[in-house]
Amino acid sequence: MPDIVTLIRRKRDGEELSGAEIDWVIRAFTHDVISDAQMAALAMAVWFRGMSRAETARWTAAMIDSGRRLDFSGIGLRTVDKHSTGGVGDKITLPLAPLVAACGAAVPQLSGRGLGYTGGTLDKLEAIPGWRADLDTAEVARILSDPAVGAVVCAASADLAPADRKLYALRDVTGSVESIPLIASSIMSKKIAEGTGALVLDVKVGSGAFVTELGEARELARTMVELGTDEGLPTTALITRMDTPLGRTAGNALEVRESIEVLAGGGPDDVVELTLALAREMLAAVGIDDDPADRLRDGSAMDRWRAMIAAQGGDPDAPLPVATHTETLYAEEDGVVAELDALAVGKAAWRLGAGRERQGQPVQAGAGVELHAVRGERVRAGQPLLTVHTDTPGRIPDALAGLRAGIRISDTAPEPRPLVVERIAP
Template structure:
């Protein structure tokens, strides 16, 4: 029988773990035979030594098989999901899920809560009064088959890839989050277990993403596409830029408002562009090629799906969203062009205002966050508002403003524009 100390030593020394060793360690960790300290040591060894393609595939399968798998094939629907690796202002799921449903595909999306500077989709939706994230499988199926809804965004059950749930909690507190093998296997084990018919990945690259370099993002995207293909889950990926925030808001209720603007036919150009690009990828993956998602934004049907989707999960689509009780303005300190608005700085500012959490289980402020009044390339004057900070606890303003100012650079000329969508990765 394998032993955890020997497995740690082997990976620490740069050896490839066997399939039997990987199967054993994931099962033993899931059932408490391998303790948290030992698994943390193995995660750090993986962080330093990496994993082969075969190891990543076996690790992913073992985590998928640590719990149950959902199966929507009996519903007679063309199901497709999307996953983002996380960014600042990334509210794309909110308009995307109802939009794709309005085009004829069913969207079963299991999402998470934010930690640190990246926001969580569930936190955003939970700012809507009454909306609930925890659904049973039966409830999910009922919503997906409802002809007026067809999309569900909810939390993963405790029995879905439980090994990943336990391991992710350790990675977050042991400095091992930014490991391509561990990121890829974490995402794909949950997505394979989720049971959708196809998957589209949005892999972020830039200062506000886990992958700051294009080469790393490309490697992560390619591995995840291959893992999906291996598991008979057709998967494609878009690599998209995350050097500046998406849209003009970072924060929970603030981002919901902006998502509703997109569904109403408006909203920031970059949010609309990425929403439509991912919608087209998802529809192609679902085999739907006769519907233009842009038309579904224009004719109001995506908004109708949004309202139905929120109501189906207990929310009130007409409710007034939470508003923070205190605001403070950050102004330009010189005349010129806004040459840089760093996504990480904005994300840290929103986090310090209370929009994010420092540890699992911490309550977030639904109204907290950053509202941007200028974007990169805009001409600004000294004293002109660049951003408004929102929070219920004004003692947070100083640290948040300092973080934000560190990411603002004003210059004489505008930087050259760069495309939002960098690459498309296919099997």
């Protein structure tokens, strides 16, 4: 039997752990054979020393094997999923899942709730009256195989990569979250275990993303693509910009409303652009030749949205929650919005109640930030720049102060920047 103290020392000194040693570590940690303190020390050693491709692949496989794997091969449709590393206003899953389903694929989207300013897909959808995130495997399979639906967005069950759930909670409180091998294995262990047939990754980079530097985003994307490939899961990644918020809303019900606009054939250009780019990547991954833009135009994506929401207990016609208090920030001068910092908007939405500080904390469905002008648009003095929404008006001054610091109006227009930076494939 391996000795955990010896393994910690070896990793601390930059040595490579064997596959058998990694299997033992993950199994022993899952079953409380080694302590949280010892696992935290090993995670910190990994943070400093990294892991080889072989180590990272074995670490990921061991976390997958700590629980069960789902299998949707019997539903009769090709399955494909998308995972985003998270960003401000990142509502893309909401229009994307029904859109891809309307093109003929099945989309089993296991998502999470937000922690911090980026928000979570489940928090957004839970703003819809009656909608529920917790489904068992049989319900997921039934909805996916329903020819009128074909898409599910739900919470992952506790027995899906339980080692990752336990390890992430430990990393979160011991300062070892920002490790590429540990981030990649955390994401990919859950995505591989969920049983999808192909995976597309949206790796955000910029001030409002988990990763702020392009080189680090490339490394993360390549590591995850390699992990999927090594496990036999066709995986590609798009690196996309997150210096300014996606769309014109950051919040929960606010983002649902904007997603519905996209499904109705409208919505902000950047949200439509990224939704279509990811949809095309997902369809190519499973060999479906269809133009998702046509499915937005002909209304079939909206039909799938309504069916998907209803299949999970929601009322697609119910009014969305509205915050009880709003306040608008106005431009003080003529010019062009040269900077609209995603981090500032995300933190403001969080301060207003759209996000949470700790797991389990409730969020306000109607809270958030609505943008009336975005980067590159010309404004006049006195024109509305943004409106904040909250049920707790005492939070408004701090939110507005942070937003003022994140907006810069200039005489000259900023340089245009591509939303999709690059594609990473095996």
